[in-house]
Amino acid sequence: MSSAAATAPRSRNRFRGQQRENRDAWILVSPTAIIVVAVIVVPILWNVILAFQDKSFTSIAAEGIFGGELTMDNFLAVVTGAGFWRSLWTTVIYSVLSTLGSIVVGLVAALCFRSPFRGRGALRSMMLLPYVAPVVAVTFVWQVMLNPQYGVLNHYGQRLLGWDQGVDFLGRAPFALLTVIVFEIWRYFPFAFLFLTARLVALPRDIEEAALVDGVTPSQNFRHMVLPQLMSTIALLSVLRLIMTFNKFDDVYLLTGGAAGTEVAAVRVYNQLMGSFDISSAAATALVLAIVLAIFLAAYLRLSARAEDRS
Amino acid sequence: MRRLQLEQRTFAVLRWLTIAALVVVTLFPFYYMLMMSFVPIQELLRDPGMVFPAAANLTLGTYQDVLRPLDEGGQGFAQFMRNSFLVATATTILTLLLVIPGAYAVSRLRFRGRRQVSALFLVVYLFPAIIIAIPLFVGFSALGIRQSLIGLVLVYIALTVPVSIYLLRSYFDTIPMSIEESARIDGASRVQTMWHITIPLARPTILSTALYIWMIAWNEFLFALLFLVAERDLWTVSLGLSQLADGIEVAKTTLMAGSVLLTVPVVVLYAIAERGLTEGLTSGAEKG
Numbered sequence: 001m002s003s004a005a006a007t008a009p010r011s012r013n014r015f016r017g018q019q020r021e022n023r024d025a026w027i028l029v030s031p032t033a034i035i036v037v038a039v040i041v042v043p044i045l046w047n048v049i050l051a052f053q054d055k056s057f058t059s060i061a062a063e064g065i066f067g068g069e070l071t072m073d074n075f076l077a078v079v080t081g082a083g084f085w086r087s088l089w090t091t092v093i094y095s096v097l098s099t100l101g102s103i104v105v106g107l108v109a110a111l112c113f114r115s116p117f118r119g120r121g122a123l124r125s126m127m128l129l130p131y132v133a134p135v136v137a138v139t140f141v142w143q144v145m146l147n148p149q150y151g152v153l154n155h156y157g158q159r160l161l162g163w164d165q166g167v168d169f170l171g172r173a174p175f176a177l178l179t180v181i182v183f184e185i186w187r188y189f190p191f192a193f194l195f196l197t198a199r200l201v202a203l204p205r206d207i208e209e210a211a212l213v214d215g216v217t218p219s220q221n222f223r224h225m226v227l228p229q230l231m232s233t234i235a236l237l238s239v240l241r242l243i244m245t246f247n248k249f250d251d252v253y254l255l256t257g258g259a260a261g262t263e264v265a266a267v268r269v270y271n272q273l274m275g276s277f278d279i280s281s282a283a284a285t286a287l288v289l290a291i292v293l294a295i296f297l298a299a300y301l302r303l304s305a306r307a308e309d310r311s
Numbered sequence: 312m313r314r315l316q317l318e319q320r321t322f323a324v325l326r327w328l329t330i331a332a333l334v335v336v337t338l339f340p341f342y343y344m345l346m347m348s349f350v351p352i353q354e355l356l357r358d359p360g361m362v363f364p365a366a367a368n369l370t371l372g373t374y375q376d377v378l379r380p381l382d383e384g385g386q387g388f389a390q391f392m393r394n395s396f397l398v399a400t401a402t403t404i405l406t407l408l409l410v411i412p413g414a415y416a417v418s419r420l421r422f423r424g425r426r427q428v429s430a431l432f433l434v435v436y437l438f439p440a441i442i443i444a445i446p447l448f449v450g451f452s453a454l455g456i457r458q459s460l461i462g463l464v465l466v467y468i469a470l471t472v473p474v475s476i477y478l479l480r481s482y483f484d485t486i487p488m489s490i491e492e493s494a495r496i497d498g499a500s501r502v503q504t505m506w507h508i509t510i511p512l513a514r515p516t517i518l519s520t521a522l523y524i525w526m527i528a529w530n531e532f533l534f535a536l537l538f539l540v541a542e543r544d545l546w547t548v549s550l551g552l553s554q555l556a557d558g559i560e561v562a563k564t565t566l567m568a569g570s571v572l573l574t575v576p577v578v579v580l581y582a583i584a585e586r587g588l589t590e591g592l593t594s595g596a597e598k599g
Contacts, residue, residue: 018421021420021421021422021501022421022422022423024416024420024501025416025420025421025422025425026416026422026424028412028413028415028416028420029412029413029416029417029422029428031409031412031413032409032410032412032413032432032472032476033413033428033431035409035465035468035469035472036431036432036435036469036472036473037431038469039443039447039465039466039468039469040435040438040443040469041431041435042446043442043443043445043446043447043450044435044438044442044443044446046446046450047442047443047445047446050445050446050449105333108329108333109329109333112326112329112330112333113330123330123334125582125585126334126337126338127333127334127337128581128585128589129337129338129341129578130337130340132526132577132578132581133341133574133577133578134529134530134548134549134573134574134577135530135532135549136530136532136548136549136550136552136553136556136570136573137344137552137570137571137573137574138340140552140553140556140566140567140570141340141341141343141344141567141570142340143556144343144347144563144567145340145343149359150355150356150359150563151359152343152359152360152361152362154359155359155360156360159360186336186337190337194589194592194593195593198589198593199593215315217314217315217318217319218318218319218322219318219322243437246439247438247439247440247441249439249440249441249533250532250533254532254553265439266439266440266441269441269442269444269445270441270444270537273444273445273448274537279445279449282445283445283446286439286441286442286444286445287442289439289441289442290438290439290442293437293438293439297437
């Protein structure tokens with residue numbers, strides 16, 4: 001009897017405690033939530049509206065930012081334009097090859113640095129420099145090194161490898177995209193290196209050592225013992241890098257400005273906005289970029305959920 | 312057995328060759344940047360293959376030239392560095408003030424909408440920055456804050472919130488609940504517990520998060536370009552370097568000195584924060 005009498009106020013207390021926790025939490029979290037909504041979510045939604053209007057800087061001056069009718073014309077014109085698909089295709093090649101390359105190089109580096117040697121810690125930290133250094137500084141150095149007239153690479157290419165003239169690595173069509181991809185691999189392999197090293201450190205070593213005693217060769221060991229245990233990290237890295245590279249603006253813009261077959265979608269958006277002041281075309285291109293990304297993510301999530309069900 | 316020995320020997324050699332190649336390729340651009348920043352431009356044009364310049368040819372003139380204000384014939388990088396420093400520092404302080412309570416709530420408290428809020432902080436990170444660039448450009452112009460450092464700080468806060476929440480939250484998650492509960496039983500309020508118990512415990516993580524935010528803000532390029540390109544007085548170092556590198560008026564070795572000035576603060580902070588950062592960022596990966 002007494003226990004029933006005691007639970008009633010206690011559960012009311014708990015209810016009140018829960019309510020207070022709820023209120024406290026929202027007080028703590030709302031400043032962050034508000035700024036994210038104001039600076040990111042609202043602009044994203046507004047971008048969708050802009051994509052279905054026909055706006056330029058002059059029409060905004062005339063009708064204000066909220067005026068203007070909704071129309072499919074602008075969106076359709078962008079999606080059916082030839083330059084748009086070329087740019088999307090460039091983006092796909094650029095992001096897939098950069099992601100693949102940076103993970104492969106990062107994996108090779110992580111394996112090479114796996115067993116200790118003198119100076120390993122210091123070298124490992126230095127290997128992360130391309131990833132942390134300011135993008136404007138490193139693209140500038142690359143531009144100077146690759147310059148056809150006074151670049152150090154062309155100098156030795158002509159002197160030692162017998163190139164008959166300076167190669168315009170960032171200004172000529174087949175080279176430029178390739179160079180941008182190589183740059184991206186250089187800048188982001190440290191990211192893969194970092195994650196794969198963390199995973200390798202966590203692997204139990206005793207099974208491998210036992211296998212080594214039994215005469216398992218290094219390549220067999222890698223294929224059957226190490227690689228399978230790295231697969232989940234590699235999958236995570238692929239998704240992260242693919243998304244980040246797909247959205248990338250800085251690197252390509254700074255290296256080539258989108259010239260010579262390197263106009264990836266984000267650079268195209270910028271050129272439409274600042275080059276031709278065509279707000280609505282820029283917004284439509286950006287919207288399609290986000291949609292393609294969302295489709296890719298949804299497909300990935302579904303596939304990985306199915307893989308999890310199976311295992 | 313022969314295959315085993317053959318493989319062991321080849322991989323032993325290949326391993327060192329690969330390490331050497333990786334180190335050279337990774338670090339050479341940084342060495343080249345540093346070296347070129349002390350070389351007069353005539354030397355570079357005279358001998359483009361120069362990799363080890365003679366000590367007699369080195370100069371500090373490039374640094375004087377790049378730092379001096381524009382009206383004294385320099386490039387005004389001292390001003391750019393001041394702008395970048397102000398923006399990065401303001402961003403760091405304001406983001407931390409927002410994010411510490413936010414990450415605490417998401418990690419510690421049960422509330423309606425918790426899952427949605429944490430999903431929101433992650434999902435916004437996946438959108439291309441360029442998609443918010445257009446409306447922000449239009450909206451900030453209308454509000455009259457586009458060509459100001461304040462507008463830039465506002466954007467940088469929003470851009471650094473997701474990763475800061477991620478770093479802090481994964482640390483808060485590792486602090487046992489029982490520590491806080493005993494403080495609560497002793498009568499401390501929620502804010503007191505957070506302030507006196509949780510935050511001091513998380514101080515190393517807060518420090519590395521702060522340095523990470525600072526580095527992101529210092530390095531940022533797209534929004535500085537979009538908002539401030541017409542206002543030379545407000546240029547950040549990244550923006551200033553990229554704008555001057557586009558032209559041919561400024562000597563490349565002078566701009567190398569500018570690149571060094573842009574890179575050095577980040578490298579120094581990275582050296583301080585490295586441990587905490589690499590552990591924080593990869594904390595998800597170790598579990599596999």
